[in-house]
Amino acid sequence: MARYGDDVVALATPLTDPGDADEFLERVGDARVVMLGEATHGTHEFYSWRAALTQRLITERGFSFVGVEGDWPDCERIDHSVRMRPGAHEDPRDSLLEFERWPTWMWANEEVVDFTRWLRGHNATVDVPEQVGFHGLDVYSLWASLRELLLYLRENDPEMVPAALAAYRCFEPFTEEPQRSAPATRFAPLSCENEVVDLLVDLRERATHGAEDEFTAWQNAEIVVNAERYYRALVGGGPDAWNLRGRHMDETLARLLEHYEGRIGPGAKAVVWAHNTHVGDARGTEMAWSGEISIGRLARERYGEDRVVLAGFGTHSGTVVAGEAWGAPMAVMPLPEARKGSLEDILHLAAPPQAMFLFPADDRPDLLGHELGHRAVGVVYDPRREHRGNYVTTVLGRRYDAFYWFDESHAVSPLRTHAVDVLEPEAYPAGV
Numbered sequence: 057m058a059r060y061g062d063d064v065v066a067l068a069t070p071l072t073d074p075g076d077a078d079e080f081l082e083r084v085g086d087a088r089v090v091m092l093g094e095a096t097h098g099t100h101e102f103y104s105w106r107a108a109l110t111q112r113l114i115t116e117r118g119f120s121f122v123g124v125e126g127d128w129p130d131c132e133r134i135d136h137s138v139r140m141r142p143g144a145h146e147d148p149r150d151s152l153l154e155f156e157r158w159p160t161w162m163w164a165n166e167e168v169v170d171f172t173r174w175l176r177g178h179n180a181t182v183d184v185p186e187q188v189g190f191h192g193l194d195v196y197s198l199w200a201s202l203r204e205l206l207l208y209l210r211e212n213d214p215e216m217v218p219a220a221l222a223a224y225r226c227f228e229p230f231t232e233e234p235q236r237s238a239p240a241t242r243f244a245p246l247s248c249e250n251e252v253v254d255l256l257v258d259l260r261e262r263a264t265h266g267a268e269d270e271f272t273a274w275q276n277a278e279i280v281v282n283a284e285r286y287y288r289a290l291v292g293g294g295p296d297a298w299n300l301r302g303r304h305m306d307e308t309l310a311r312l313l314e315h316y317e318g319r320i321g322p323g324a325k326a327v328v329w330a331h332n333t334h335v336g337d338a339r340g341t342e343m344a345w346s347g348e349i350s351i352g353r354l355a356r357e358r359y360g361e362d363r364v365v366l367a368g369f370g371t372h373s374g375t376v377v378a379g380e381a382w383g384a385p386m387a388v389m390p391l392p393e394a395r396k397g398s399l400e401d402i403l404h405l406a407a408p409p410q411a412m413f414l415f416p417a418d419d420r421p422d423l424l425g426h427e428l429g430h431r432a433v434g435v436v437y438d439p440r441r442e443h444r445g446n447y448v449t450t451v452l453g454r455r456y457d458a459f460y461w462f463d464e465s466h467a468v469s470p471l472r473t474h475a476v477d478v479l480e481p482e483a484y485p486a487g488v
Contacts, residue, residue, distance in 0.1 A: 093335035098377030131192030148172035340454030378437035424453025
């Protein structure tokens with residue numbers, strides 16, 4: 057490990073405040089997509105620094121919206137609040153308190169409250185077309201999206217209500233537990249795909265990119281289609297369900313960019329917040345060995361590597377919010393010292409306590425081309441398993457364009473939401 061020490065020191069820029077990220081913004085340049093990751097879903101430093109970087113990307117580089125690893129209907133309430141839509145909460149915190157699906161702390165936390173309040177304040181100073189949005193990219197919200205779709209059609213397109221009801225009734229036997237429909241397909245040719253695809257085709261034909269309500273209806277229909285496929289894919293195991301989820305997030309991001317260009321003209325740009333396993337390029341990890349993709353890889357392929365900047369985040373030790381099992385109560389847990397010989401162990405020994413690393417496109421030092429274990433903690437976490445799991449073999453310089461390092465980190469501050477729905481099945485690996 058010692059041979060990497062000089063490389064680490066040479067690449068590191070100590071971090072004390074957001075002003076230290078000037079070189080990162082220079083690296084962003086005219087990129088269309090910037091993805092900011094996290095090694096856990098429950099670390100204060102990851103959330104607060106992503107927010108600080110995003111504020112600079114919005115104010116200094118003109119980024120158009122933030123897309124997060126969250127559900128569309130929940131995030132739409134936040135979007136309406138930060139863009140001051142009629143009837144929306146004046147305080148985004150009230151929208152975050154309405155999050156119901158476990159793990160609520162991923163987005164219902166004080167760190168996100170601070171950012172969304174800042175975003176609402178920023179949006180109050182610009183014209184409506186230039187207001188910055190906040191959107192969910194994930195696929196899990198099958199029932200919530202179905203309900204939102206029915207409400208929209210009853211008010212705006214009554215002749216399509218029967219098609220939406222057919223899709224809704226197809227899932228009804230599973231009592232709002234869509235994952236139960238997937239095992240059933242092993243024994244019977246049950247599928248709701250025809251119903252939801254028929255509905256989607258009609259909405260695609262009617263939707264226009266200039267009408268936000270129609271765009272939202274279209275997006276909810278896309279979620280229903282892909283969620284149905286996702287739950288069926290869970291039955292077979294392997295990478296199919298993971299990849300379907302990743303492709304859904306990639307396609308949602310592309311639709312949002314096109315939608316914003318319809319509103320503001322060419323030049324729409326997106327910031328994405330998601331776990332490192334989604335943000336990093338899977339080709340730089342062991343994920344590629346088993347055929348798994350990532351939205352970072354898909355973005356590089358879709359927009360070009362020179363138009364996408366991928367930034368990972370990591371930590372050596374501290375505390376984190378997670379659950380002992382899927383649906384378990386959230387808890388502040390110890391985050392043990394990183395495994396010996398891992399990326400985090402090397403940075404602990406050689407890097408400043410808080411640092412930014414920008415990776416050159418060529419002439420990369422050995423550290424960036426070497427395979428190292430890189431910590432990945434999901435919403436389900438058992439600190440006792442730290443030295444047996446929770447690491448992804450990574451070539452750092454292939455996976456990311458930049459890396460943010462916090463030697464000691466601390467748990468996020470969750471909001472106390474009113475209810476928790478734990479129906480959705482766990483994502484792989486360990487809820488990321």
